[in-house]
Amino acid sequence: MSNPDALFSPYRLNALNLPNRVVMAPMTRSFSPGGVPTDAVAAYYRRRAENGVGLIITEGTGIARPAALNEPDLPRFHGDVALAGWKKVVDEVHAAGGRIMPQLWHVGQKRSKAAADWAPPVPYESPSGLSGAGELVGHPMSEADIADTIDAFAQAAVDAERLGFDGIELHGAHGYLINQFFLEHLNQRNDRYGGSTLLERSRFAIEILKAIRSVVTPGFPVILRLSQWKPTDIQARLAETPQALERWLNAFADAGTDAFHLSQPKFWEPAFPEFDGELNLAGWAKKLTGITAITVGSVGLSTDVYQSFAGKSAQAVALDGLLARLERGEFDLVAVGRPLLQDPAWLNKIRQRRFDQIADFTPEALATLS
Numbered sequence: 001m002s003n004p005d006a007l008f009s010p011y012r013l014n015a016l017n018l019p020n021r022v023v024m025a026p027m028t029r030s031f032s033p034g035g036v037p038t039d040a041v042a043a044y045y046r047r048r049a050e051n052g053v054g055l056i057i058t059e060g061t062g063i064a065r066p067a068a069l070n071e072p073d074l075p076r077f078h079g080d081v082a083l084a085g086w087k088k089v090v091d092e093v094h095a096a097g098g099r100i101m102p103q104l105w106h107v108g109q110k111r112s113k114a115a116a117d118w119a120p121p122v123p124y125e126s127p128s129g130l131s132g133a134g135e136l137v138g139h140p141m142s143e144a145d146i147a148d149t150i151d152a153f154a155q156a157a158v159d160a161e162r163l164g165f166d167g168i169e170l171h172g173a174h175g176y177l178i179n180q181f182f183l184e185h186l187n188q189r190n191d192r193y194g195g196s197t198l199l200e201r202s203r204f205a206i207e208i209l210k211a212i213r214s215v216v217t218p219g220f221p222v223i224l225r226l227s228q229w230k231p232t233d234i235q236a237r238l239a240e241t242p243q244a245l246e247r248w249l250n251a252f253a254d255a256g257t258d259a260f261h262l263s264q265p266k267f268w269e270p271a272f273p274e275f276d277g278e279l280n281l282a283g284w285a286k287k288l289t290g291i292t293a294i295t296v297g298s299v300g301l302s303t304d305v306y307q308s309f310a311g312k313s314a315q316a317v318a319l320d321g322l323l324a325r326l327e328r329g330e331f332d333l334v335a336v337g338r339p340l341l342q343d344p345a346w347l348n349k350i351r352q353r354r355f356d357q358i359a360d361f362t363p364e365a366l367a368t369l370s
């Protein structure tokens, strides 16, 4: 495999100094009974910090709305008990020399297959209460609900900074609440949070970013995670052209995001093959905005996360293609999911060129918090 040194150069994200370019991708683990992260969760993140991961983004964690989450053992990010659990996580990671940000999350109307018989205390809420098939399956949010949700995101960011987290990531990807506002078929609102253009349907996300920016210190990094695909069609694109992407992303940059985390299943897939055969989504984001771009998607693995969710193994593969893109400056940071879920020492093995000790990803790893 090529020389991996490019992964180990420092990087500055707003006021945060990162020792290297590797970010642990946010991964829901459902190991926080009643919404409270346990000591085992703290130890799980600490192991990744001990093994040199530059920045950990936690699993999605629910803001203070009664229907923010869709499983009982997903961690909450509000209430004294859950926040005390998170404080332990931060302290463990910092004691091991790491950096960590919570991924702030609201699932909207998206149900969990793993906890199909569980429901939050109030109905699921979303822009128009609609399912993908257009049926009314939840509560269409009122403007007061929206205002309260924006406040809850901002309060979570305040709490994150108070607890000592190194920044926050806002989950705007993968069909959850913020993403549901972007999607025309799920957002049929006639007020200022809806509209026929993607930019109009982005007002909710923009207001959250502005609210967060107004309550955290200027140096505190705020990352926005986005994906292009639609729940009904993995090949579809929210921003259909580079020009549309430029307008969309710059609206978030103006609202105060410090970085974009561009989620795609395979980092090597071009975002706009008809315009530039090479650049992935993070590459386009960096080119169009100039601000920090994080790529993700099957780094070091042969197949994507959906194959793993379907029970298939993924082969460990060399990082050459990724390293070439990083060296070219196509993006700044590289998020790694499954390899770091399975093996806390993955990055140290890369650093020490112990490539032969990197195992294939097996879906059994999804079931444990090792």
Ligand SMILES: Cc1cc2nc3c(=O)[nH]c(=O)nc-3n(C[C@H](O)[C@H](O)[C@H](O)COP(=O)(O)O)c2cc1C
Residues within 6 Å of the ligand: 025, 026, 027, 028, 029, 059, 060, 103, 171, 173, 174, 225, 263, 264, 265, 296, 297, 298, 299, 301, 304, 305, 335, 336, 337, 338, 339, 366
């Ligand atoms: C078990 C698991 C849980 C995940 N949970 C989240 C999540 O909470 N938030 C999120 O934005 N992405 C989540 N993802 C997606 C990952 O962050 C990442 O984008 C995806 O796994 C692709 O990276 P990889 O190929 O390196 O695994 C999850 C992935 C896995 C495997």
